[in-house]
Amino acid sequence: MSADKDLHLDEDQLLKALVEEAELPLPLRQHLSTCPHCRASKQIFEQDLARLGQMAERASPSPRRQVSLPVGEPRHSTGWLWGWRTGLGAAVAAALVVILMWGVPILRDTPMGNGDMLAREMQETEQFMTEIDLLVENALPPVYSDISVESDTGLDEEFIQFMLPPIEEESISYDSGKRGALLC
């Protein structure tokens, strides 16, 4: 086949062909596959690049030291177990985040939390009412309780009557302090 000179690949197209020939437009690919001139031009580049790799390899030393691996077997691929553990770890982490974000409100709103608070409030109320009852019974402060009539002095009624006998009308006149009053 005689290739049309006007259809020869330019240098940029040749470079593109070097990178990936399959990406050239179909007419250019067809031309490249049949045109000896274009193929030769491409081969020159290809050969230079291939020589570069070969020379680099020849101009490099060989490793003198063998690789020494760590003691033991390579770490096993755990497959499903790895996935399971990863999933579990993610779930635990997510739960921790949720607890940290919402933990305090949750604790405050739980029935157990409400019950504790209610019991404490009831106890305080009960204590307060007890104090009120005591005040109703005896409003005097303790310091006055010794001189208070209502205070429990430990003296029985008989002793009090002995010490303070009841006033008799016939023995004591209204004006008993006056001279001659008893004789009247």
Next chain:
Amino acid sequence: MVQKEYHARVRDASDVEALVEQAIAGSRTAFEQLVGLFQGEIFRMVYYRTRSTMDAEDLTQDIFVQAFKNLYTLKATERFRSWLFKIAVNRVRDFIRKKRFRALFSTLDDDNVAEPYEEIRDRPEALDKLMVQDFWKQVGSFLDKLSRMEKEVFILRFMDHLSIKEISQSLGKSESTVKTHLYRSIQKFRGEHSIRQLLQEGIA
């Protein structure tokens, strides 16, 4: 000779995959066989970038130990080679970064240690000493004209002999990105008449 070695290095992909599967299952022997298959390739890959035999040996050791420890993370066994190169690319990049940082505080003598051609002097069997020196000098001069990505893609494609797909997997870039950088690097290579002449004379 080189061509024979090159063909001998082309391994049966299914054999490699079988070894990788055994190694993932816990076989040390299988992994040792994989080391035997890929050690030279990885060593050269590192050497092309560091130009130091000692560094290349140390880094090759590190790369295979890292691969040994993390093999269980490899999901697609057919991607072992590109996975190994990915480890190598990252390890070398890290090494060069640290080396540049150290160079900020190093003396002139330290810089001379990194002279790339000295290590070939005792190896006349590889190529003529002067030719080797000239070769690396010109390759280095050419690679310096490329951007970091162009250089990486060019070396992986034409010196490490990776396919575009493997390069894409190793670098974590799309195939179209790889092709773009490859195209630009070849475009620059086209204008390097001296190195192209050297290559043609070197083989003749």
